[in-house]
Amino acid sequence: MMSGRLTDKKGRPAVVVTGMGIVTSLGWGKQENWVALKNGRCGIKSISRFPTDGLKTTIAGTIPNRPGHTPENYSACDLSLAIAEFAAAEAIEQAGIGGAGSFPGPLIVATPPSELEWPHLRRLYLANDDKQQTGYRGLRTAARSGEFANLARHVRFAAIADALQSRFGTLGEPLSVCTACASGSSTIQFAVEAIRRGEAEAAVCVGTDATVHREGLIRFSLLSALSTRNDPPQRASRPFSRSRDGFVIAEGAGALVLESYRHAAARGAEPLGVVLGAGEKADCYHRTRSQPDGAAIIGAITKALEDAAVDPEDIDHINAHGTSTPENDRMEYVSLRSVFGGRLSDIPITSNKSQIGHTLIAAGAVEAVIALLSLQNGIVPPTINYRDPDPEIPLDVVANTARKVSMRTVLSNSFGFGGQNVCLVFAAEPN
Template sequence: MTATRDTFGRPVVVVTGMGIVTSLGAGKDDNWARLVAGRSGIRTISRFPTDGLRTTMAGTVDFLKVEPFSSTDLSEKLADLAAEEAIAQAGIGAKGDFPGPLFLAVAPVEVEWPQREELARAVTRGAEITYDSLLEATAKGDYPHYHRRFLFGSVADALAETFGTKGSPISLSTACASGATAIQLGVEAIRRGETDAALCVGTDGSVNPEALIRFSLLSALSTQNDPPEAAVRPFAKNRDGFVMAEGAGALVLESLDAATARGAKILGVVTGCGELADSFHRTRSSPDGKPIIGCIRNALDDAGLAPEQIDYINAHGTGTPENDKMEYLGVSTVFGDHTTKIPVSSNKSMVGHTLSAAGAVEAVFSLLTLEHQRIPPTINYDVPDPAIPFDVVPNVARDARVTTVMSNSFGFGGQNATLILTGEPA
C-alpha cells in the first residue's frame, strides 16, 4: 500500500499526463528519440529577415503555421498542442472539461510589429505617424480582435475555454523560471487540498525580431551562427550565450489519492519545489551564489531529501558564460564531494532556451529520463571548461539508474526555482 501523504503529511502530487512541443518536433515520442540521439533543433531563422543581426539562428518551431505571425498566436498554438497531449495521456475529465485549474507560464504579451504596421497603414496617407495618429486610426477602425489577442491574459483565456479548466486561470511570469513556477503553483494548490488536479503549462513562441534584438542588446545570445546546431555549448569553455527557442511543455498533476481512485497510470511524482529570489542585480546572479544555493536547499528540504539522494540534475544550463558558472557554484556548494558523481546535462544544448516554457519542457524531459532510465546528453561539448568539472554526459546519451531528478530554472529579475521529480511514489 502506497502512502498518499508525504513525510510532511501533505497529499502526494503525481504526474499523470505530459505533453511537449519543441524545435525537435511535436509530442513525447519524437522529442525523446531526437533528444537522446543528440539532435539539435537550432536552425538559421527563416521567419523574418536577419540582415544586420548579430544572431541569426534560433530553435524556432516552424511546423506550426501562424499567418500573419504573432508570438502570442504561436504561444497559444504550442500550449494547445502540449496540453492536448498531456490531457489525452492522463485520460482525465471529459473533452473540454478538465477538473481543475490552469497555471500558465507565458511570455509577457504585447502588440507586435505586423499589427503596429497594419495600424500605420490605416493612418491617413501622408499624415505623420505618431501614437496620436495611430490612436485616431484605432478609434475609427475595427480591431476588437487585437484587444482580445494582446491582453496579458489572452492565452490563458483561450486555453481555459478549450480545455474547460476550472476557476480563474493564472498567467504567470518568473522569466526563464516560469515553467517551473507554473508546476510549483499546481503542486501547492493540490497540497492545500483546493483541488485534486491541475493543468500546468509553459509556452513560448517568442522568436520575433524585437524579442531577439532585446536579448542581443543585453549580450545574452550566442553569435556562433554557423553551423547553427553547434551554437549552444553549455558548460563548455567556448560557450558564448544562449539561443532563443520555442516550445511548450504541459503536465497534468493530480493528488495520488485521486489518480489512484480513477486507476490512472502514474508517470512520476513532484516531490519538492524550491524558490528563492536574488536581490543582487536585474540580470546577474549574486556572485556568492547564495540565492541559487538557497533555492536548491529549499527544494531538497521541501522533498525531505539529502543531496546524495539526487542521481541526475537536469541543469538550467543555458550556455551563457555567467549562468553555467553560477549554476556550478550553486550545485557544487550544496552537493560538495558528491558533485562530480552526479550526471548533469543540459537539454538546452539541443532544444535551445525555450524561455517561459523551459521549466515545463525540462520537467517533461526529466520525467522521460526517469521513464527510460536514459540520460540525454549535453551536445557541443568539445572543449571542457576546467572551472566547471561537472559530469555533463558529453555528446552521447547514457543509460543509467535514475530514481530522483533535480531540475533547475533561473531567470532575469533574480528568479530561481528548482523542482525535484521521482519516478514512483515511495
C-alpha cells in the same frame, strides 16, 4: 502500478504527474521529441521566418511546420497559443482525465510577453488617414475605429490562458504567471501548493513561449546574452563548454497534468512520476546577474530538497538550467557545488538547451517533461557540443551521447532574469 503512500513524508497529499505534452524545435509531441533528444539531435537552425540581415544572431530553435500548423504564418501570440494547446491536449489525453472540454481542476499558464509586433503597428499606422495626428495619437485613432479589435489578444496577458481555458474547460480563474525563465517551473510549484492545500485534486500546468521575432533577437543581443556562433547553428549552444558564448533563443511548450496521488489512484490512473517538492528563492543582487556567492540559487536548491524531504545524497541526476552563457553555467556550478560538495562530480548532469535552445518562459515546463521522460526511460539525453569542457566547472556532464542512468530522484533547475529561481524535485515513486 506505483506502490507507496498517498501522502508524502510530511503528511501532505502526494502529487503525481499523470500526463505530459511537449512541443520544441525538435518536433511536436513526446514521441518526436524523445527520439530526437535520445539521439542527440539539435533543433537549432538558421532563421528563415524573417530576414536576418543586420542581426548579429541569425539562429534560433524555431518550431518546425506540421500539417495544420505553419509557424511562419503566426504572430508570436498565436504560435505560443497553438503550441500550448497542442502540449496541453497531449498531456490531458495521456492522463485520460475529465470529459471532452471539461478538466476537473485549475489551469496555470506561464505566459510569454504580450505586445504588438511591427506588422500590427504598421497596419494601425497605415489605417490612420489624418497625418496631422503623429505617433501613437494616430495609432489610437485607428484603434478607436474598432476595426482592429482582433489585435487586442496580442496585448492582453490573460489571452492565452483564456483561450486554453475555453478549449479545455478548466475550473475557476486561470493563472497567468511570469517569473521570467523560471515561469514554467513556477506553474508546477503553484499546482503542487494548491493540491497540498486541498483546493484542487488536479491541475494543468502549461509553459509556452514562441517569441522569436526580430525585435526580440535585437533586445537579447543588446544584453550580450545570445550566442553569435551562427554557423553551423547546431553547434552554437554548448552549455558547460569553455567556448560557450551565450544562449540560443528558442520556442517551445510543455504541459503537465498534476494530480493528488489519491485522486489518480482512485480513478486507476498510472502515475508517470512524482513531484516531491519545489523551492524558490529571490535574488536581490542585480537584474541580470546572480549574487556572486550563489546565495539565491543555493537557497532555491536547498529549499527544494527540504520541501521534497530528500538529502543531497538522494539526487541521482540534475537537469540543469545550463543556458550556455558564461555567467549562468559558472554560477550554476558554484551553487551546485556548494550544496552537493564533492559528490557533485558523481551526479550525471545535462542541459537540454544544447539540443533545443532556451525556451525562455516555457523552459521550466519543457525541461520538467524531459526530466520526467528521462526518469521513466532510465536514459539521460546528452548535452551536445560538449567538446571543450570548461575546466573551471568540473561536472559529470552527459557528454554528446545519451547515457543510461539508474535514477529514482531528479533535480530540475530554472533561473530567471530578474532574480527568480525555482528548483523542482521529481521522483519515480513517492517517498
